[in-house]
Amino acid sequence: MITLFLLSVIIFIGGQVLPGNVGRAILGPFADERAVEALNQQLGVDRPLLVQYWDWISRFVQGDMGTSYIFRSPVAPFIADALLNSFKLALVAFAIVVPLGILGGVFAALNVNRPLDRIISLGGLSATVLPEFVTGIILILIFGVWLRWLPISAAWPAGAGPLTQLYYLILPALPLFLVLFGYIARMARSGMIEALDSDYTRTAVLKGLPWSTVIWRHVLRNALLPTITVIATQIGYLIGGLVVVETLFRYQGIGSLIFTAARGKDFPMLEAGILTIGFVFASTTLAADLAYSLLNPRIRLGAER
Amino acid sequence: MSVIEAPLPRERGRIAGTIAALGRSATFLAGAAIVLFWVLCALFGQHFVPYDPLADDIINSFTPPSVEHWFGTDQLGRDVFSRVIVGSRDILTVAPLATLLATVIGTALGLITGYFRGLVDEVISRILEAFMAIPVVIVALLAIVALGPSTLTVIAVIGLSFSPIIARTVRAAVLSERELDYVAAAKLLRENAFSIMFVEILPNVLPPILVEMTVRLGYAIFAVATLSFMGFGIQPPSPDWGLSVSTNYGMIGGGFWWTVLFDALAIATLVIGVNLMADGLQGALDD
Numbered sequence: 001m002i003t004l005f006l007l008s009v010i011i012f013i014g015g016q017v018l019p020g021n022v023g024r025a026i027l028g029p030f031a032d033e034r035a036v037e038a039l040n041q042q043l044g045v046d047r048p049l050l051v052q053y054w055d056w057i058s059r060f061v062q063g064d065m066g067t068s069y070i071f072r073s074p075v076a077p078f079i080a081d082a083l084l085n086s087f088k089l090a091l092v093a094f095a096i097v098v099p100l101g102i103l104g105g106v107f108a109a110l111n112v113n114r115p116l117d118r119i120i121s122l123g124g125l126s127a128t129v130l131p132e133f134v135t136g137i138i139l140i141l142i143f144g145v146w147l148r149w150l151p152i153s154a155a156w157p158a159g160a161g162p163l164t165q166l167y168y169l170i171l172p173a174l175p176l177f178l179v180l181f182g183y184i185a186r187m188a189r190s191g192m193i194e195a196l197d198s199d200y201t202r203t204a205v206l207k208g209l210p211w212s213t214v215i216w217r218h219v220l221r222n223a224l225l226p227t228i229t230v231i232a233t234q235i236g237y238l239i240g241g242l243v244v245v246e247t248l249f250r251y252q253g254i255g256s257l258i259f260t261a262a263r264g265k266d267f268p269m270l271e272a273g274i275l276t277i278g279f280v281f282a283s284t285t286l287a288a289d290l291a292y293s294l295l296n297p298r299i300r301l302g303a304e305r
Numbered sequence: 306m307s308v309i310e311a312p313l314p315r316e317r318g319r320i321a322g323t324i325a326a327l328g329r330s331a332t333f334l335a336g337a338a339i340v341l342f343w344v345l346c347a348l349f350g351q352h353f354v355p356y357d358p359l360a361d362d363i364i365n366s367f368t369p370p371s372v373e374h375w376f377g378t379d380q381l382g383r384d385v386f387s388r389v390i391v392g393s394r395d396i397l398t399v400a401p402l403a404t405l406l407a408t409v410i411g412t413a414l415g416l417i418t419g420y421f422r423g424l425v426d427e428v429i430s431r432i433l434e435a436f437m438a439i440p441v442v443i444v445a446l447l448a449i450v451a452l453g454p455s456t457l458t459v460i461a462v463i464g465l466s467f468s469p470i471i472a473r474t475v476r477a478a479v480l481s482e483r484e485l486d487y488v489a490a491a492k493l494l495r496e497n498a499f500s501i502m503f504v505e506i507l508p509n510v511l512p513p514i515l516v517e518m519t520v521r522l523g524y525a526i527f528a529v530a531t532l533s534f535m536g537f538g539i540q541p542p543s544p545d546w547g548l549s550v551s552t553n554y555g556m557i558g559g560g561f562w563w564t565v566l567f568d569a570l571a572i573a574t575l576v577i578g579v580n581l582m583a584d585g586l587q588g589a590l591d592d
Contacts, residue, residue: 137569240440
């Protein structure tokens with residue numbers, strides 16, 4: 001909640017106070033002074049700041065996100081479309097990275113300090129620290145330009161079915177995958193190592209359970225809890241990554257919407273986009289906290305004694 | 306070995322040990338070699354590159370890599386090899402300055418919150434946490450739209466958005482340090498809080514700050530390159546890597562891979578180099 005409030009204030013200051021004269025910014029330096037004033041009045045930016053802020057935030061909460069300066073039409077439908085597209089991209093990225101990241105971490109942990117562990121850990125670490133547009137460009141060159149396996153733009157033909165959409169989304173999802181893989185694998189690996197080293201695992205092995213049962217029933221359950229938290233904290237990163245990836249692959253998502261709005265000084269669109277992202281981020285973080293407490297019996301909320 | 310056995314002060318013995326450990330760390334040396342290479346390119350590159358990185362030569366545009374142009378030429382016929390070498394300069398100026406700013410602010414905040422604790426800590430820590438939740442790219446977009454794209458804005462944005470993380474690290478280190486005897490002694494000597502924080506505690510929490518700073522430098526390079534790629538960072542006609550990728554990637558569908566690949570690889574090597582250094586430094590300090 002504090003984060004959301006702070007974000008809204010920052011957005012408001014950044015979007016409406018710092019640029020100075022909004023009408024001048026839209027109409028350009030050569031516009032008539034009276035036209036600028038008229039536009040300022042029409043947009044309501046000549047009123048006191050607190051009034052503006054209250055007006056903006058209260059309407060936003062009610063679902064009225066304002067009118068785009070550029071498109072001269074309500075912002076909300078643009079945001080909704082873009083959010084859906086971004087959600088698809090994020091879903092593809094997560095669908096690849098969560099299983100593979102956990103698998104990678106588990107295999108690394110089962111082979112601690114052997115070559116496989118080194119490869120997974122070092123590879124994951126290197127991929128994590130590289131900017132998305134760098135890995136994106138290299139992937140485009142390999143799979144799009146040289147091998148010609150995948151399309152280099154994420155804009156699928158109109159009316160494409162889900163499978164075609166998926167085909168177009170694989171390449172854009174890969175840079176996000178590369179950044180996230182290292183984090184998730186590292187968490188899964190350390191969780192696994194800790195769980196493998198624990199007393200309950202030793203007990204399970206000593207009482208003669210088959211190795212696969214020990215891994216599945218005893219180790220994995222305990223090892224993967226912290227990983228869930230890490231996946232949740234990466235949603236904030238993912239949003240930043242979406243801005244870059246969507247721009248690189250010319251994909252009509254929330255990231256590229258914000259980017260275009262920022263370039264065109266379309267403040268209502270920019271503010272609404274960023275606040276929406278903030279809201280999505282806050283609610284996913286909350287959902288992750290709840291999921292964590294549901295999965296972990298030790299901190300189950302409101303448990304009876 | 307005899308040096309270490311000699312009755313050295315605690316501090317100097319530890320620093321000497323750390324430097325020796327760094328010299329043995331293959332990770333650190335490999336990272337340092339890569340970073341040193343790019344620093345030398347940034348400092349002296351323009352004197353030994355074969356072509357002027359900014360000189361157009363339209364007749365020879367988009368020539369693939371050859372003996373004359375090792376990395377080919379771009380849309381305006383500029384030599385890509387020369388541009389990649391000299392292109393290290395801006396990112397290696399902006400990213401370290403941003404990191405320095407983040408470290409100074411973060412260290413000050415970390416010392417204050419860790420030393421005073423209580424209400425001061427609560428208030429500042431909550432605000433910092435809220436800031437940490439906002440992705441850097443978003444803050445940057447807003448700030449740059451509001452203030453206009455300039456390297457100063459980039460330094461300020463990255464410096465400010467990285468400082469909470471550094472503050473958290475420093476705070477954690479200060480919390481355990483403030484319980485030690487030398488702090489109590491300083492208090493008995495009626496040293497003021499400012500001098501206890503910055504003269505007594507700060508030197509003792511330097512190692513974690515140094516590690517954190519190197520890690521943040523890697524992220525700062527990541528962020529600067531990304532912002533340049535988005536058109537919000539370093540501005541043309543600089544041969545900056547992120548900027549070059551951004552101006553040329555629209556044409557890779559035509560097969561002009563050499564205009565972007567080498568810039569992308571340059572960023573990749575620099576980022577990995579800094580991270581290897583951070584990794585090695587962490588390992589050496591843990592020993």
